[in-house]
Amino acid sequence: MLEASPAWRVGVDIGGTFTDIVFVSRNGEVRTRKVSSSVGDYGRAIVEGLLAVFDDSAKDGGGFDGRSVAEVLHATTVASNAILEAKGARTGLITTRGFRDVLEIRTLRMPRLYDLHWQKPPPLVERYLRHEVTERVNVRGEVEVPLDEAEVEAAVDALLAEGVEAIAVCLIHAYANPAHERRIGEIVARRAPGKVLCLSAEVLPEIKEYERTSTTVINAYVRPLVGAYLTKLIGSLSGISVGAPLMLMQSNGGLMTAEEAARLPMHVIESGPAAGVVGAAALAARIGEPRVISFDMGGTTAKAGLIEDYEVSRAAEYSVGGGIMVGSRLLTGAGYQLKVPAIDLAEVGAGGGSLVWIDPAGAPQVGPESAGARPGPVCYGLGNEQPTVTDANLALGYLNPTHLVGGQLRIDAERARRAIAERVAAPLGLSVEQAAHGAHLIAASNMIRAIKAVSSERGRDPRRFALVAFGGNGPLFAAGMAMTLGLKRVIVPPSAGVFSAVGLLCSDVEYHLTRSWRRLLLGLPVAELAAGVAALEEEAASRLAADGFPPGRREIRRTARLRYQGQSFDLAVKLPDGPVGPDTLAALAEGFGAEHERTYGHRAGPEEPVEIVGLQLVGRGLPESARMPERLQAANPVPAQPPRPAYFGARHGWLETPVLARADLVTPRPGPCIVEEYDATCLVPPGCTASLDGFGNIVIDIQG
Known part of the structure; x- marks a missing residue:
């Protein structure tokens, strides 16, 4: 009904x-x-x-x-x-004379310092589609050279003759005075009505010409396709x-x-990975776990994110299309730079479909290449002959030997074992279970790199955090990784295999607004800071009102980005709630010193000048009622299955392992055991105990 x-x-x-x-x-x-x-x-x-x-x-x-x-x-x-497939719109760029090659020069950063064969990715706008116009605005927003409108018209006509589908405009210092960009926009609208047009002053009104140009171009490049x-x-x-x-x-x-x-569309480039972290943060708040590392392992990649005091960690910018990277934030430059706020994630090429292979030196490797959805792992029987992580887990007895996804996907475990025997075990002189377990451990070690990248490499001790594991393969690896890292608790939420989709349902409407705003903190007039913050608050209120959120259902969070004068990198510091006053400046100075010490291990003395370089604001629309019920109930839970042998390494060997339903963990169960569900399989190895908490989460306590 x-x-x-x-x-x-x-x-x-x-x-x-x-x-x-x-x-x-x-x-x-x-x-x-x-x-x-x-x-x-x-x-x-x-x-x-x-x-x-x-x-x-x-x-x-x-x-x-x-x-x-x-x-x-x-x-x-x-x-x-x-972006990855270079299938975006044919895009043209109009920029200030002398800055035609910003997209080529970039920031001179390299992701691999000693790799002489590395080549930077080709610009999304080829050189002949990048046109210069005469104009100049200085850093204070003063017009030094007027805009030559005849050159603008010639540039627009040339781009239209080349059949561009989108035009990006990025003039130097347009963030300080957008008048010239807006005039170019008027000319484009007159000569090419309906053409996709992106002005940097509207897309990203911030300093740093490469980041602003790259972000504006990316927005123009994907906009027709996303629309x-x-x-x-x-x-x-x-x-x-x-x-x-x-x-x-x-x-x-x-x-x-x-x-x-x-x-x-620049704001939805990495929308998928973000959803799982949002869900993990909502789960952490619900169960009272303030420090959490989210671990999402699917079919192609694995991603880790950090949650502290129930808040996700965000980066001010990131690269897209540069492959999979974890590690130092100094080793950037592999892809196309997007200077928009994004959840700070570390990613590695390790998923259920990641290929297991032997390199020319005779060492076994896992990923980053993946069999994807088609043809998928060997056990799918769709033509792939190179074993994957899923095939290794099948050979170890961790996965159901006849089907996945609640019976929708029939699989062939014997086919997987033969592939591992022929392609991995025989060349290395190992048994099938030794080769499969080695592949499992290599995949786990790759993913541990991602967890370290968001924790210990950010100055956080991972042993103080709980691990929230989800994705189709996350619960299968989480407990073993936690034992290696010294974590004491793993949490596997209901519907773990589709938890990123659940995370979408936990999210709120948000607008992240930023403005370049450079001032020395010492001696800064309070009224100037108050006016800068008020301008952002008015814009956020306007956007939320347009989405139907009245004043009582709006939440505003303010931050400032600060650095010691002369530094290249800045840090985000919370702006206290309430009116901006003298106490606000003192709170920013202390907050920056504490964050600098937490991130880099030290802080400078009070005589070192601190500079504000930008203001940021998050305007959030609050729902009328809770977005998620207190507890989720699966409509068709998978029943328990007969026990099966599973291999747990040389120490334990093959063990007869109970295969349980989630509900069976109402009574705590020691490992080894396997919890089999429609969308994921959870592995509880020896030395761990699994139980069910009051919210339906599987909680794995690591005892050794």
């Missing part, structure tokens, strides 16, 4: 291997679906997954359909894939009676409307 009013919220997360769909009702009922990602037409997998859930509900007597959906929250890889994708997706959803609002996850962890995402 249909609900009287829309009662289901839907989260949709597209991954490299699977598209995850989660329905959550008002009373906490959860329905999930994993379908293979439809590369080339990602919306098709979404529609197929939604229809499958509707069909399941009809069979169960629930009888809901698209009209029962209240909102659809979506994390997408469309924009990042356009077309969202238009088609909304039409496809409407075709199955889903007329609910569509919201997109931003890289910073907040939600934005589909209309705003189509205008500023």
